[in-house]
Amino acid sequence: MLAIAQPSGPGGPETLEWAHAPDPELGPGEVRIAVAAAGVNRADLLQRQGMYDPPPGTSPIIGLECSGVVTELGAGVTRFAIGDEVVALLAGGGYAEQVVVPVGQVLPLPAGLTLIQGAGLPEVACTVWSNVFMSARLQQGEWLLVHGGGSGIGTMAIQLARAFGARIAVTAGSTEKLDACADLGAELLINYREQDFLEVVQTEIGGVDVVLDLMGAKYLASNVKVLNRNGRLAVIGLQGGVKAELNLNELLRKNATIHAASLRGRPLHEKAAICEQVGSVVWPWIQAGLVAPVIGAQLLISEAAQAHRMLEAGAVTGKILLTIDRAASA
Ligand SMILES: NC(=O)c1ccc[n+]([C@@H]2O[C@H](COP(=O)([O-])OP(=O)(O)OC[C@H]3O[C@@H](n4cnc5c(N)ncnc54)[C@H](OP(=O)(O)O)[C@@H]3O)[C@@H](O)[C@H]2O)c1
Numbered sequence: 649m650l651a652i653a654q655p656s657g658p659g660g661p662e663t664l665e666w667a668h669a670p671d672p673e674l675g676p677g678e679v680r681i682a683v684a685a686a687g688v689n690r691a692d693l694l695q696r697q698g699m700y701d702p703p704p705g706t707s708p709i710i711g712l713e714c715s716g717v718v719t720e721l722g723a724g725v726t727r728f729a730i731g732d733e734v735v736a737l738l739a740g741g742g743y744a745e746q747v748v749v750p751v752g753q754v755l756p757l758p759a760g761l762t763l764i765q766g767a768g769l770p771e772v773a774c775t776v777w778s779n780v781f782m783s784a785r786l787q788q789g790e791w792l793l794v795h796g797g798g799s800g801i802g803t804m805a806i807q808l809a810r811a812f813g814a815r816i817a818v819t820a821g822s823t824e825k826l827d828a829c830a831d832l833g834a835e836l837l838i839n840y841r842e843q844d845f846l847e848v849v850q851t852e853i854g855g856v857d858v859v860l861d862l863m864g865a866k867y868l869a870s871n872v873k874v875l876n877r878n879g880r881l882a883v884i885g886l887q888g889g890v891k892a893e894l895n896l897n898e899l900l901r902k903n904a905t906i907h908a909a910s911l912r913g914r915p916l917h918e919k920a921a922i923c924e925q926v927g928s929v930v931w932p933w934i935q936a937g938l939v940a941p942v943i944g945a946q947l948l949i950s951e952a953a954q955a956h957r958m959l960e961a962g963a964v965t966g967k968i969l970l971t972i973d974r975a976a977s978a
Pocket residue numbers: 688689690691771775795796797798799800801802819820821822825840862863883884885886887909910911912959962966
């Protein structure tokens with residue numbers, strides 16, 4: 649098959665090459681998918697630079713999610729049939745013509761979407777669902793603060809929280825991204841380049857019940873301060889560093905909780921449980937038109953380097969997708 653490789657080793661976007669690679673081996677309980685499109689995630693940029701190794705035993709090829717058609721079933725798989733259109737949450741391997749994935753991480757393509765439109769859903773839907781709903785237990789009517797509201801993750805978090813009946817505050821770095829967040833249902837819009845989010849939230853709404861954070865250390869103190877009593881902080885990204893001082897008294901006084909999690913390294917049974925809930929709750933919201941993929945750009949997979957440059961520059965609202973052009977690859 650063809651896949652994105654880095655023959656010259658980790659480095660900048662220019663190290664990504666569309667080249668021949670061995671077909672992945674299908675194991676029991678796995679499904680082989682002919683990839684139609686793959687989603688680009690911030691973690692892909694780190695892996696490309698050699699700073700985020702795939703979990704042991706998983707594909708070294710970059711790519712945490714894809715859509716495609718089932719071409720082969722491993723022993724014991726009964727939930728899908730050859731020819732089914734699906735999307736999949738991957739530990740790696742998505743930037744390729746073929747991928748194999750445990751069946752628990754495969755979901756049917758949501759009704760009403762094209763295969764390309766579905767490619768960027770699994771990573772953001774599973775991350776937001778597992779952190780905001782399963783761990784932080786967002787309740788109807790509560791306020792959720794989403795940092796980076798214009799990101800792939802952010803655009804999904806806003807939509808899921810809104811579909812569920814929560815209220816949403818967001819931070820973003822431009823008016824354009826804040827406008828997009830408002831269109832998706834965010835009510836309190838904060839430009840983090842010009843405003844202090846803590847000050848704005850405290851002035852406008854007092855505090856929030858849940859924070860979905862991607863900045864880590866840089867925002868820890870303010871994230872804790874911005875929480876209401878019984879508030880929950882879910883840290884999923886460390887773009888602002890890994891180490892910070894924590895005032896435990898702030899947490900204690902509010903009976904607040906901090907939770908941090910990475911989806912990629914979770915055991916298979918946990919990922920399968922997350923996918924199952926996403927399929928039963930989020931997929932019907934998509935079918936009902938309450939939630940839709942936000943696709944900021946679509947490129948050919950041979951243009952993966954350009955896609956990485958665009959994500960790095962923050963040039964896109966929502967997801968960037970890489971499509972496989974089989975005619976061109978043949
Ligand atoms: N833990 C997990 O399992 C998991 C899974 C998936 C993703 N993630 C994390 O979630 C984050 C989003 O991922 P993605 O793939 O959706 O990436 P992305 O689209 O590249 O988004 C990155 C976002 O960071 C925002 N940002 C940068 N500096 C900020 C600041 N000072 N304050 C608030 N926002 C700021 C950017 O906002 P502007 O563009 O508006 O400047 C942008 O929206 C990443 O940190 C990623 O590592 C974690």
